[in-house]
Amino acid sequence: MADVALKNITKRFKTVTALKNVSFDIKDGEFFVLLGPTGAGKTTTLRVIAGLEKPDGGSVLFDGQPVDHLTPSDRDVAFVFEQYSLYPSMSVYDNLAFPLRSPLRNLSKDEIDRRVRETARKLRIEHLIERTTAHLSGGEMQRVSLGRALVREPRLFLMDEPLSNLDAKLREALRVELKHLQKAQGSTTLFVTHDQIEALTMGDRIAVLNKGSIVQIGTPEDIYDRPATTFVAQLVGTPRINLHEATREDDTLHVVDSTIHLPMPGKEALPSSFLLGVRPEDVQIHSEGDFPGEIVLTEPLGVETILHIKAGEKTMLSLVPGMTTLRIGDQVRFNIIRQRLHYFRLDGTRISV
Amino acid sequence: MTALEGTSRQRSITYAAPVHKVSRRARVILAIRAFLTVIVALIMLIPVFWMATTAFKSRADAVAVPPKVFFKPTLEGFVNLLAERSVLAQARRQEMQARRDELSWIQRIALDAGTEIIGVSQYVGRLRNSVIIAGGSTVLAVLLGLLSAYAFSRFNVPGSGDLLFFILSQRMLPAVVVTIPIFLMYRRLGLHDTHIGMILLYTVFNLSLSVWLLKGFIDEIPRQYEEAALVDGYTRLQAFRKVVLPNALTGIAATTVFCLIFAWNEYAFALMLTSDRARTPPPSIPAKLGRGGIEWAAIAAGSLGFLIPVVIVTFALRRYLLRGVTFGAIRQ
Ligand SMILES: Nc1ncnc2c1ncn2[C@@H]1O[C@H](COP(=O)(O)OP(=O)(O)OP(=O)(O)O)[C@@H](O)[C@H]1O
Ligand SMILES: [Mg+2]
Numbered sequence: 001m002a003d004v005a006l007k008n009i010t011k012r013f014k015t016v017t018a019l020k021n022v023s024f025d026i027k028d029g030e031f032f033v034l035l036g037p038t039g040a041g042k043t044t045t046l047r048v049i050a051g052l053e054k055p056d057g058g059s060v061l062f063d064g065q066p067v068d069h070l071t072p073s074d075r076d077v078a079f080v081f082e083q084y085s086l087y088p089s090m091s092v093y094d095n096l097a098f099p100l101r102s103p104l105r106n107l108s109k110d111e112i113d114r115r116v117r118e119t120a121r122k123l124r125i126e127h128l129i130e131r132t133t134a135h136l137s138g139g140e141m142q143r144v145s146l147g148r149a150l151v152r153e154p155r156l157f158l159m160d161e162p163l164s165n166l167d168a169k170l171r172e173a174l175r176v177e178l179k180h181l182q183k184a185q186g187s188t189t190l191f192v193t194h195d196q197i198e199a200l201t202m203g204d205r206i207a208v209l210n211k212g213s214i215v216q217i218g219t220p221e222d223i224y225d226r227p228a229t230t231f232v233a234q235l236v237g238t239p240r241i242n243l244h245e246a247t248r249e250d251d252t253l254h255v256v257d258s259t260i261h262l263p264m265p266g267k268e269a270l271p272s273s274f275l276l277g278v279r280p281e282d283v284q285i286h287s288e289g290d291f292p293g294e295i296v297l298t299e300p301l302g303v304e305t306i307l308h309i310k311a312g313e314k315t316m317l318s319l320v321p322g323m324t325t326l327r328i329g330d331q332v333r334f335n336i337i338r339q340r341l342h343y344f345r346l347d348g349t350r351i352s353v
Numbered sequence: 354m355t356a357l358e359g360t361s362r363q364r365s366i367t368y369a370a371p372v373h374k375v376s377r378r379a380r381v382i383l384a385i386r387a388f389l390t391v392i393v394a395l396i397m398l399i400p401v402f403w404m405a406t407t408a409f410k411s412r413a414d415a416v417a418v419p420p421k422v423f424f425k426p427t428l429e430g431f432v433n434l435l436a437e438r439s440v441l442a443q444a445r446r447q448e449m450q451a452r453r454d455e456l457s458w459i460q461r462i463a464l465d466a467g468t469e470i471i472g473v474s475q476y477v478g479r480l481r482n483s484v485i486i487a488g489g490s491t492v493l494a495v496l497l498g499l500l501s502a503y504a505f506s507r508f509n510v511p512g513s514g515d516l517l518f519f520i521l522s523q524r525m526l527p528a529v530v531v532t533i534p535i536f537l538m539y540r541r542l543g544l545h546d547t548h549i550g551m552i553l554l555y556t557v558f559n560l561s562l563s564v565w566l567l568k569g570f571i572d573e574i575p576r577q578y579e580e581a582a583l584v585d586g587y588t589r590l591q592a593f594r595k596v597v598l599p600n601a602l603t604g605i606a607a608t609t610v611f612c613l614i615f616a617w618n619e620y621a622f623a624l625m626l627t628s629d630r631a632r633t634p635p636p637s638i639p640a641k642l643g644r645g646g647i648e649w650a651a652i653a654a655g656s657l658g659f660l661i662p663v664v665i666v667t668f669a670l671r672r673y674l675l676r677g678v679t680f681g682a683i684r685q
Pocket of ligand 1 (some may be wrong): 013014016017018037038039040041042043044069082192312
């Protein structure tokens with residue numbers, strides 16, 4: 001296993017700049033997640049690291065050594081592709097054994113067989129092993145793809161949305177399993193996803209990518225509790241963060257066009273006009289709450305319920321535990337937890353106060 | 354209970370009726386189609402049938418008027434085609450008849466036609482030429498075509514559009530237009546009437562077809578297959594062999610058949626650019642017309658025999674050819 005560093009990677013495709021000055025380090029044994037919306041450049045980043053794409057600028061280092069001149073096979077990384085890369089003419093077994101049969105590795109037949117079967121067991125695809133891949137379901141194919149990487153012991157695992165085609169149950173199970181495997185083997189993993197829950201639950205650290213640029217790198221707590229921009233704040237957390245324009249007059253914060261007026265002394269650092277972010281779990285219904293509002297929608301999810309509360313012109317989302325007896329049209333009062341407010345400049349960057 | 358039964362029966366009736374109707378109509382349409390196909394096939398096959406029967410007719414039967422549909426089959430035509438014969442004088446003929454039992458069956462057939470076999474005919478050599486020239490040029494065209502199609506499909510070849518058009522344009526001029534310049538060139542280069550010359554020429558002509566056909570097939574194979582192999586520790590050449598080749602088999606089979614048919618049947622170049630050493634059957638079969646009266650049976654035998662190798666190759670590769678048709682359905 002190795003630590004990996006990207007230094008100022010830039011990649012252009014004709015007119016599109018897919019990556020702009022991307023830099024980050026992955027520590028040895030770390031589970032590093034690359035999170036971003038579609039088209040952000042996540043796949044391109046992985047392809048550059050694997051050596052399938054030549055960057056226009058910058059350098060990739062493994063253990064401090066540049067690998068830019070190395071071929072993909074010499075870099076010794078395992079890649080789980082976003083689209084299936086299984087060979088339709090081969091059986092599942094042969095697909096799994098394919099990386100091990102490389103002339104580079106020179107493994108004995110028994111060793112190959114042992115590792116293929118062990119991997120199949122871990123991913124619960126033992127029953128598929130004799131089948132050809134042409135007629136597997138999407139989820140089965142994805143597990144076989146994962147298996148093709150996990151049979152190896154590479155310096156680095158690159159995984160491009162490997163869980164996206166699975167049903168919710170299997171995804172949760174595999175999420176746990178992957179994380180467990182990764183920790184047990186101490187393997188360095190770069191995991192790409194656009195699913196914030198996957199990122200928060202699996203990542204030791206997360207890098208948020210948007211339009212080819214890194215927006216923030218940090219632990220899941222950093223990303224969730226101290227989002228660097230409104231983009232990050234909105235990307236992580238469901239339901240979405242409440243983000244409203246606000247003004248400061250002396251010691252009071254006013255959410256524009258709403259009933260929310262917060263007396264907050266000691267916030268002189270805030271400009272007169274800014275964006276206020278409130279996570280839904282920090283909006284709490286209380287019979288003697290500070291602010292009045294009206295329920296306009298309820299979304300019961302079982303464990304918790306999302307309430308849409310209209311406060312003036314603005315709607316605040318609130319996350320409450322369990323099911324609720326509140327009905328649409330009910331008048332309620334609510335509080336906002338003031339220690340957990342997020343402030344952003346109008347251009348979207350975070351204001352630390 | 355009864356009401357339920359009633360509805361369910363009614364439903365089964367309403368379901369069954371249209372299904373039955375549709376299937377009967379479909380069956381009638383199918384029958385009409387099959388009938389038409391058979392008619393068309395019969396019309397198309399009449400010349401082939403004619404040729405096949407003539408090949409087994411005796412000299413007299415071949416020219417009989419009205420044509421004989423029932424006749425005594427003989428291999429006379431094939432013997433005439435493949436063997437060099439001399440006409441027997443009356444005395445010698447009787448002598449041969451006397452020891453007929455000692456003769457081989459081939460000699461006996463020749464004897465019945467009043468001739469004696471004195472050697473192998475030129476035609477055998479010409480067939481061998483065809484095998485060498487068509488086989489060699491097909492292998493070369495498919496091999497080179499595969500490599501260049503792969504390059505055009507996978508790499509950023511500068512000016513690839515123009516290059517591809519140039520390759521295609523090799524096939525646009527009709528043979529008669531280019532034979533004379535090629536004839537002169539070949540005379541100068543010493544390639545006239547040589548196997549190498551003909552192999553080169555057919556390879557050039559077939560390359561345009563094979564590059565274009567194979568590029569289409571290789572384009573269909575996702576790049577990701579090779580990229581996965583590269584990452585998994587294979588070189589590009591190994592990835593090509595292990596991943597691209599098995600997936601391109603259909604295309605390779607189809608291209609092989611097309612190239613072989615062209616090279617095997619080619620007439621105009623063979624007529625102009627070969628005379629003896631490298632001459633192939635297509636220009637030689639009609640030459641039979643001129644020598645010692647028209648030997649229809651021999652000509653038919655030559656044409657029939659000439660068809661067979663191409664049919665065999667096509668038949669041998671049919672599994673891949675058929676897969677080619679359903680390729681898209683199998684792949685994701
Ligand atoms: N080979 C290519 N040629 C041209 N443009 C490309 C190529 N590959 C990627 N791009 C462009 O680069 C940008 C980033 O693409 P990339 O595939 O890395 O996004 P992604 O983050 O993986 O998105 P997704 O979540 O949809 O997979 C996109 O705008 C895409 O259109
Ligand atoms: Mg992607």
